[in-house]
Amino acid sequence: MAKDKLTFCVFGAGRIGKLHARNVAAHPQARVKYIVDPVSKAAAELAQQIGARTASDPAMALADPEIDAVVVASSTNTHVDLITASARMGKAVLCEKPIDLDIKRVNRCLADLKKHRVPVAIGFNRRFDPTNRALQAAIRKGEVGDVELVVITSRDPGPPPLEYIKVSGGLFRDMMIHDFDLARWLLGEEPVEVVAKASCRVDPKIGKAGDIDTAMVILKTRSGSLCHINNSRRATYGYDQRVEVFGSKGMVRSDNLRPTAILKSNDTTTEARDVLMHFFIERYQQSYLNELNDFIDAVLAKRKPSVGAEDGRRALLLANAAVESHRTGKTVTIK
Amino acid sequence: MAKDKLTFCVFGAGRIGKLHARNVAAHPQARVKYIVDPVSKAAAELAQQIGARTASDPAMALADPEIDAVVVASSTNTHVDLITASARMGKAVLCEKPIDLDIKRVNRCLADLKKHRVPVAIGFNRRFDPTNRALQAAIRKGEVGDVELVVITSRDPGPPPLEYIKVSGGLFRDMMIHDFDLARWLLGEEPVEVVAKASCRVDPKIGKAGDIDTAMVILKTRSGSLCHINNSRRATYGYDQRVEVFGSKGMVRSDNLRPTAILKSNDTTTEARDVLMHFFIERYQQSYLNELNDFIDAVLAKRKPSVGAEDGRRALLLANAAVESHRTGKTVTIK
Amino acid sequence: MAKDKLTFCVFGAGRIGKLHARNVAAHPQARVKYIVDPVSKAAAELAQQIGARTASDPAMALADPEIDAVVVASSTNTHVDLITASARMGKAVLCEKPIDLDIKRVNRCLADLKKHRVPVAIGFNRRFDPTNRALQAAIRKGEVGDVELVVITSRDPGPPPLEYIKVSGGLFRDMMIHDFDLARWLLGEEPVEVVAKASCRVDPKIGKAGDIDTAMVILKTRSGSLCHINNSRRATYGYDQRVEVFGSKGMVRSDNLRPTAILKSNDTTTEARDVLMHFFIERYQQSYLNELNDFIDAVLAKRKPSVGAEDGRRALLLANAAVESHRTGKTVTIK
């Protein structure tokens, strides 16, 4: 009899681990059995909230034959080991981006995964956002004709803590990596050239930590489509997420989402709209749910998840190319 | 020990009964024990879907001491009896609008309710819509100053079946009653004068059935605020729900909601937005959830629900006044 | 040889007289010969600015055979006499609304005009506004199907001086008369029923002067189309002019115009748009030019101007009906 419900172990009880754990717990076709986190208090609290238990270490949880799937939402440097260990035990994997900051480790991880044929999904949740999906559906249906120009605007409401930035891999690998994935998906073709320009304008401490906070990139595909991405670590008006796809037949673009559809006018302002959704947790709430749906459906139906490990690798290649172009001032070519 | 979860009986397994039953079943502080519907197949199916059982008649379900609360989502002509029977057994009541089409029965029902001090909520779900709430919050905070003009646009994507129209009580009591409630709430004051104009423009069969499908009303409050409502039973572009509140300091208005934030431009159109949310089930999905939250919270906290039986009565008075004004061409005064 | 340029006399050197005089003076097919105003200083100044001369009284100017056409932009109580005198002398007439506040005088004026077959245009400039024209063109092309609901929002940035209000004929005849004309034009059919509700909310002095400043009206045509108009003498956010036409096939509506297309977002507001065009002089600048073009073209081509004396009479009938309905609370029927 075909299985109709999956049992999960969730690695990581931080902000994003909590989000995934709760989504899994509330999903009609899934349940969480274990929460694993080196911070045992966080693990225990989360486990208690959602009716799961904790496991003292990943190996113990992975040894449990009841476990069908894992969510990897722990710190980035643990991703590869957890993916590999899970795959070895035959567990399906939903891993938060990035797979790793080091392309060599990512390549090795992908090589390992070839030996263990388990479904692996990478958490580029924006592909599951209803607005982005509608954009991509319009492209696929030919509504914009040949895609020629893509413009992605992606600005955070404020920078993360400096401690996070120091281990993040830098803006291109940590933040713009989402936009690189979106670009690949919307262009429908691999970018082969990357140029990047960046600076530190938001907070000089970010610069001292070796990172930048303001950046622009251009990608070019083999057929000559162009994609621009701009990022800032701080937008006073909120989390700014807009995409524009222009082609031979027209344009489809997306506006930001807002909690309500009200418009205010008074003696100092006219037609001001509601504030933006605060940050990714709110803005991409539905995306995370759809991503999980896709993963569970893929595992149950024994098909590949929509966004896989190779997508994780490709996005990292683009991020690395942007880092290099920013450093050298030259176009970096991707094979 | 204070109760922290309510057990429900849901009367009615039609479209709106299903919606409520599912919302109750999914609510962390509630469960459905019984579904009651004279169409036993519908009751059984719904009960099975949400893990409840059926009861052969209301009395049996109401006799169960486990039942804390009921949802009345059966046909309108059964509302008063079910409210009264439930109240007599000490059950809290969440009843779909309208209480009844006959103001005398409504008055009697309210008189009965005074003897049985149970929480009674009437399902004017639009007050719980986040966009409407933001509008009302802006008013309450003084952002528009004194409310002077309110304009409510409310148009259905298409007319209901003729069989429904025949027993609906007519457009003013069936459809515009929601807008009358919204008007009272936004005006913050009772309308004392009503004028109505209406015609049959959408479908002559509606006219033959004695109803109208296209209508405009003006309400006036004692302090001189004015409110306009317009309704149509058919809008080709979808379910059109907009509200505008104008006052001494400015204006707050609401736009329609859409599934996504995409905009399309091509050689025949520019900046076309996504379609509207299909109909009330989709557009007011969050409102129904918030309404239920408010009801459950009120029952658990032993406070009055936000929208009560008197609100149901008041909205019907306005609808009746509109019917009379439409017939006589005169202003109808509400005491 | 056909004439290709018209010589004008302009009656009135106030705000609206100046506007017309300057438009005529700048028109390639027209010139102003006389400015006539009892306030001789105002007349002299305006005449000097545009290279015209003054005439001591209307009769003198009208006796000049060079004069082809007149603009009547003097105070309302002089309109009928000037129209009649001009018509008697064979001059084409472009008269500001209203023809008169007294329907009997208007009727007599129209009877007189039948004897003197001169082109007479009434200054309902909003029909010449490009946005309103696009609306009406869409209706005429069948884009909304049968017109069923029209909603006209018309709010001034602030009330006129009390002295003006006292002689204005009241809000319905002075301000809403523009909207009555627009309604007739967009409905494509004469309204046969009028109900009005109004109050004094902006300034109690307006109430003491016997007028109202906040009003709502519903018009109904024979075929059952409905039109709502709302007016306020004060909108803190500026001159609010919006029209919505809803029908069996869809909706066409208009938004306000703004000097620029900028959008501002910061930590307190998102996507606030530019302020509204200040008032009618700015908002309807192009309308006044188009109105004059239509008049000059009509006179030169010996055709009827697009908006004539009967339109002036019809709008006044609706305004009078609104006054009466406001007083009696009843529907007023127009034959």
Add this chain to the structure above:
Amino acid sequence: MAKDKLTFCVFGAGRIGKLHARNVAAHPQARVKYIVDPVSKAAAELAQQIGARTASDPAMALADPEIDAVVVASSTNTHVDLITASARMGKAVLCEKPIDLDIKRVNRCLADLKKHRVPVAIGFNRRFDPTNRALQAAIRKGEVGDVELVVITSRDPGPPPLEYIKVSGGLFRDMMIHDFDLARWLLGEEPVEVVAKASCRVDPKIGKAGDIDTAMVILKTRSGSLCHINNSRRATYGYDQRVEVFGSKGMVRSDNLRPTAILKSNDTTTEARDVLMHFFIERYQQSYLNELNDFIDAVLAKRKPSVGAEDGRRALLLANAAVESHRTGKTVTIK
């Protein structure tokens, strides 16, 4: 006595020459005395239309002591000679962009101009567009704080004739040069680095002619501000002109302009807006008038025009850098 009216000679009777000649002719403080164009029929027609005469060659017109100012709207390769000849005769110069396609000739021209202290304005009309002005005023007032990111979208409705493209200097020097000027003005600082990516996607004939039709650029200033520009020679939905300026305090952006403010909804589209202004003649009509006002005012007031020859040189430097970056794939540095 100070002069209060200028007499012009207009060089060029093509599309843009006509536009300028008509604007000058209609300006209250200017008149056109001569139209000069090697195509004598075009010159004669235009001269007749606006009440000017033709001159057989530039020297003859420039020898006329009545001439105060010239408009250079002839073909690009004649600009430098006409500027220099006019300056030598003491005439003020309003020259269409670009000064020349060859930076060496531009440098020599600027050196020559130092000897003849006449006012020279370069026709970057977009700086005079009310919407762009409002953007720049908001920046200057500090509303966006420090400018960090600028995004300029500039797409033509369709490509020009191939014959034009062949002599145009290419997309960067012919089309994007306007955007380079806008970027400098909005950034408030000189770009010091340029990267460009481009391709031929609209029409392969453009590629065969050695040009590109689809392009993206990033500019970086010394302080680290970044500016992205994207161009296409063909947008099916019309002339797309949008600007976005993002900074430490917020964002100001501009939307496209449209002839009217109507919105259409039916069973296939919702809230579609009016078409875009057709092309630059329509979209920047007011800009050309404001540009001329600024020039005339500068000449009469003996001040420098707002946009001068050095601005023309700077924009060409950026265009040349883009050409080189597109060719080499490297960042080009501007001193």
